[in-house]
Amino acid sequence: MALSFQFGSIAPTDEVWSVSQLTSAAKRLVEGEFMPVWIRGEVVGCKAWSSGHWYFGLRDRSSQVRCCMWNRYAQSAGEPPKDGTEVFLLGKPGIYEAKGEFQFNVTRMIPTAAIGAAQRELERVKEALQRDGLLDHARKRPMPVMACTVAVVTSTAGAALRDVITVVGKRWPCCRLVVVDARVQGDGAVGALVRALLLVNRIPDVEICILGRGGGGREDLAAFNSEAVCRALAAVRVPTISAVGHETDISLTDLVADLRAPTPSAAAEMAVADRREVLRQLDDLAARLAGGLAGRTRLAAERLARTADRLHGAVEVVLERERNRTGRLAAQLDALSPLRILDRGYAVPVGPDGRVLKRRGEFAPGAPFRLRVADGDVAARVESP
Numbered sequence: 001m002a003l004s005f006q007f008g009s010i011a012p013t014d015e016v017w018s019v020s021q022l023t024s025a026a027k028r029l030v031e032g033e034f035m036p037v038w039i040r041g042e043v044v045g046c047k048a049w050s051s052g053h054w055y056f057g058l059r060d061r062s063s064q065v066r067c068c069m070w071n072r073y074a075q076s077a078g079e080p081p082k083d084g085t086e087v088f089l090l091g092k093p094g095i096y097e098a099k100g101e102f103q104f105n106v107t108r109m110i111p112t113a114a115i116g117a118a119q120r121e122l123e124r125v126k127e128a129l130q131r132d133g134l135l136d137h138a139r140k141r142p143m144p145v146m147a148c149t150v151a152v153v154t155s156t157a158g159a160a161l162r163d164v165i166t167v168v169g170k171r172w173p174c175c176r177l178v179v180v181d182a183r184v185q186g187d188g189a190v191g192a193l194v195r196a197l198l199l200v201n202r203i204p205d206v207e208i209c210i211l212g213r214g215g216g217g218r219e220d221l222a223a224f225n226s227e228a229v230c231r232a233l234a235a236v237r238v239p240t241i242s243a244v245g246h247e248t249d250i251s252l253t254d255l256v257a258d259l260r261a262p263t264p265s266a267a268a269e270m271a272v273a274d275r276r277e278v279l280r281q282l283d284d285l286a287a288r289l290a291g292g293l294a295g296r297t298r299l300a301a302e303r304l305a306r307t308a309d310r311l312h313g314a315v316e317v318v319l320e321r322e323r324n325r326t327g328r329l330a331a332q333l334d335a336l337s338p339l340r341i342l343d344r345g346y347a348v349p350v351g352p353d354g355r356v357l358k359r360r361g362e363f364a365p366g367a368p369f370r371l372r373v374a375d376g377d378v379a380a381r382v383e384s385p
Contacts, residue, residue, distance in 0.1 A: 019100070027095035030102070034093050039104065040112070040123070041065075041089075043081040054080055058089060058104065068096075069106040077109045086112040118222070125227040126252060134234045134256050141239040141258045146273045147207040149176045151238075153196045156181045160214045160243070160264035167268035175272050178203055184213040189223035197232040208271045209236050211253060212243035212264040224251040233257060243267035348372045349380070 017025075039058065046056035052071030057064050067089065069077065081087060090108040095101070112120060129135050150168070154160050156179060168175050180203075182196035183189045193211075200209050211233060213224075223229060224244045230252050233240055242257035243264045254260040261267035349357040350370050357369060363382045371378040 020097070023095060023097045023100045026100075027097055031092060031094050036090055036092050036107070039065075039089050039091075040086070042083075043085045043087055044083055046080045046083070048074070048080045054106075056081070058087075066101060066103040067091075067106050068103050069109065073107050081109070081111065088112060118218075122225055122252070125225065125230065126255075128227060129230055129252065129256060134230065143239050143241075143259060143270065144207045146172075146278075147271060148174065149178065149205045149207050150271050151178045151180060151200045151203060151206045151209045153180045153182055153193065153200065153209065153211045154213055154264070155184045158184065158214055160212050163263070163265040164210065164212070164268045167265050168272050171269065171274045172272035173275070178206060185216065185220045185223060190226045190228055193223055193229045194232040197229070197236055201235070201237050206238055208241065209238055210241045210243060210261075210264070210267045210271055211257065212241075212261070212267055213245070214264065215246040215249065221245050221249060221251055224253045226252075229253060230256045241267045241270055347378075350377070 041058040041060045044057035044059055044064065046054060048054050052074055054067075054069040054074045054077075056067050056069075058067050059065075074080075088110045089104065089106045091104050091106040094103055094105045096103050126135075133139065152161060152164055154164075161179060165177065168177060180196040180199055183192040197209070197211070200206060211224075213221075221244055224242075233242070233253055234256050239259070240257040241259045241261050242251070242253040243261035243266065244251045244253055246263065259270060261270055348371070349363075350372055351357050351362070352368060357363060363369070365382050367382050369380055369382070371380050
């Protein structure tokens with residue numbers, strides 16, 4: 001079959017790589033991206049070359065990868081493994097540039113048979129938890145901001161509980177600690193821890209659960225690597241903190257819990273708020289609130305003052321208008337007043353009873369009356385009808 005190649009499809013500005021450039025770039029990308037990692041699988045076709053290097057494949061149920069173990073590392077690994085040997089390998093992914101092949105560069109090899117039954121059980125449990133998503137970071141729950149009821153699953157005879165009580169008492173005295181006693185090592189520890197964690201789910205108002213114990217040897221911490229305890233911890237209905245051993249001790253419960261604390265004291269610090277920090281935040285909030293209220297009050301006072309000025313001006317305008325109107329009405333009333341008629345020379349007769357005499361018949365001979373003129377009254381008498 002003939003293949004046609006259109007050179008016109010390559011632009012003059014396009015960069016054309018050589019195969020060496022491509023494999024070199026891929027090598028830099030792959031080897032620069034990964035840190036040393038442990039992998040597990042079965043050895044296939046291991047060949048020890050005269051140079052001392054080992055070349056072999058490593059497979060699991062669905063995949064296989066080419067591996068290379070250089071002479072300086074192979075010397076400390078002992079005899080080359082046989083086909084089907086299950087091993088743990090420590091190394092980094094890389095690219096063999098000469099052939100452009102992906103491979104795993106091994107620096108350490110440990111047969112799983114040398115690990116021991118306890119380690120194999122630990123790996124089995126971890127794989128099962130990983131498969132069920134219990135180690136997934138996406139399922140981690142946030143801690144409550146100000147928890148008031150905290151359950152502590154530990155031994156009442158251990159120092160871990162005293163550390164938790166001391167830290168909580170200093171940081172958040174109003175917090176209520178619910179201690180669920182459980183054996184944390186030795187025979188019966190796994191069952192006791194599972195029962196204690198199940199009991200936490202039946203305690204009302206619990207907001208956080210701390211699972212912890214003090215430091216100890218690998219055997220002392222074995223219960224916190226059991227599958228039953230890990231699954232019981234994952235089933236707790238509230239956010240959980242695992243604080244097992246010292247800072248350098250890592251257990252499977254640390255991986256399952258929502259939060260891992262290096263020590264029980266650190267777990268207590270993570271679980272409750274610090275009253276001093278809360279008081280500081282309240283002071284800051286009060287200062288901001290006071291400043292905001294002062295600003296709003298000042299703004300309201302300024303608006304009120306402007307409103308008062310406008311209201312005063314409007315009242316003055318209304319009063320002036322009413323004064324002018326009242327003056328006009330007073331002038332009109334004054335013009336119609338009888339006293340103004342008296343100013344023109346007229347007089348008004350008024351009887352002794354103060355009644356104005358309007359008709360001739362009201363003037364009886366000899367009867368006294370008064371004449372009201374413009375500037376006062378004048379006494380008068382009827383001489384004749």
